[in-house]
Amino acid sequence: MTDKNVNQNEKAKTVNVVAQKTDDRPVVLKVEHVAKYFRLPTEQATGLKMAFLNWTRGIKGYTEQHVLRDINFEVKQGDFFGIVGRNGSGKSTLLKIISGIYMPEKGKVSVKGKLVPFIELGVGFNPELTGRENVYLNGALLGFSHDEIDAMYDDIVEFAELGEFMDQKLKNYSSGMQVRLAFSVAIKAQGDILVLDEVLAVGDEAFxxxxxNFFSEIRKDPTKTVILVTHSMDSVKKYCNKAILIKDGEIIVSGNKNDVADRYTLENLKREGKESADDDQKNAEEDQYPTGLNATVPLLAVRPSKEPVCTMKEGFSFEVEYDYRGDKDFYLACSLNDIRRGGVPFGDSFDLYQPGHHTVRFHVPMDIFNNGEFRIIASLHEYENGRDDPEHVRMVAFTNEDFACDFSMRDPKGTDNFALLNKMRFGYEIVDKDLASRQQPITTE
Incomplete structure (x- = not known):
């Protein structure tokens, strides 16, 4: 058996072990064939006679707006699960069904554990009451006793940073202050499943x-499950481990958070471009391709040139295979992602001049990095008005998880470290030498 086959077998074993561990976690939320529609009136009956006549003529007097269609997914304990979609896609309606505010027309939602929704921060607050009184009022609505609120009151005020304003009426608060207070009360709810609707953007930068920090701590707790609805793809990539993208009431991408986030970006770019009568047909055709690809770019993949393991000295070589069938000037963008530590340490773009099916080869120097696991992803972009106008471009394709390139660096000089950069190649030194004496500290008896 070759070394390559051995490595592939070991990788497959590791994947199976991880998958088995993941499967052992209990399912805490299961959404099965959920559908929801609202009735919009089209005919107004002025009385019983008109209503009867409309009924005899077969006139319903309303149309059905289908907001969700056959939604299916499950969330396991410890997941930070993202739900994304454009305005009007149905994601907030889905959240309200999960929270028990709406009932679905079809399907069912199964919840295991205590679910706490943060959908409308500040609901139940009374503007005529003081901040202090609203804390007790809202705490009671969340199920806390008076003694429990007493115990957490100081923590709530400290988190909200509103100590000097707590005895003022809420109507004198700014909108930002009200949201901060509401959020500070809401996060005290002791739930197993937290449902968050755009609450990551509350308050000013410091808040x-x-x-x-709060959500980073939640993410580390394996007993806490979070469902997040957001328009921020940075939040999806930073916090979530799984996600779904809803479009026109249906799930069009599910699973890998990066695939979902990139497809959401691509959907937004489509809407910002020119609309035509053939959009629906075009979108239906593109759904036949893997996530991130379409009729214009049916192939875009990143692959290692050799074994997916490198050293600091040799660096890493890879190739990008593409098939561009458009008629515009275009370029390729590549980014290096740090899988273990998070973040994008490097990225660059390259103009391409050959449409059709081609392969481009690259080499990445790795001598400034510590050991770790990395991923290279690629995206292909068109110049809307030619290369002379680099400000107007749009992404037309990207590599999803299946077509990205994962590799590892293993080098004795790149000892595994919390830091990405290797201190032997990218170091710093203290300027004030007299403050860095290695003499023993002076002690007095």
Whole structure:
């Protein structure tokens, strides 16, 4: 058996072990064949006689707006699950069905554990009451006793940073202050499943950092499950481990968070472009291709040139195979992603001049990095008005998880470290030498 086959077998074993561990987690939320529609009136009956006549003529007097169609997914304990989609796609309606606010016309939702929705922050707040009184009021609505609110009151005020305003009426608060107070109360709810609707963007920059720390801690807790509806693809990539994309009431992408986020970006770019009568047919045709690909770019894949393991000295070589069938000037963008630590340490773009089916080869120097696992993804972009106008471009394709390139660096000099950059190649030194003396500290008896 060759070394390549051995490596592939070991990789397959690792994947199977990880998958088995993932499958062992209990399912805490299951959505099965959920459908929802609303009735929109089209005929107004002025009385019983008109209503009877409309009924005899077969006039319903309303049309059915189908918001969700046959939605199916499941969330396991410990997941940070993202739900994304454009305005009007049905994601907020889905969240309200999950939270028990709406009942579906078809299907069912199964929840295991206590579910706490953060859908409308500040619902139940009374503007004529003080901030202090609203804390107790909202806490009671969340199920806390008076003694429990007493115990957490100081923490709520400290988190909201509103200590000097708590005895003022809520109507005198700014909108940002009200949201901060509502959020600070809401996060005290002790739930197994947290349902969040665009609450990651509350408050000012400093308060958002506190929220970021809070959700980072939740993400580390294997007993907490989070369902997040957001328009921020940065949040999806940062927090979520799984996601779905809803379009026109249907799930069009499910699973890998990066695939979902990139497809959402692509959908937005489509809407920003020219609309035509053939859009529906074109979108239906593109759905026949793998996520990220379409009739214009039916092939875009990143592959290692050799074994997917490299050293600091040799670096890493890879190739990008593409098939571009458009008629515009275009370019290729590649980015290096740090799988273990997160983030994109490097990215660049390259103009291409040959449409059709081709392969481009690249080499990445790795001598400034520590050991780790990395992923290279690619996307193909068109110049809307030619290369002379680099400001107007649009992404037409991207590599999903199946067509990205994963590799590892293993080098004795690149000892595994929390930091990405290797201190032997990218170091710093103290300027004030006198403050860095290696003498023993002075002690007194």
């Amino acid at each position: 958002q950092r506190k929220c970021d």
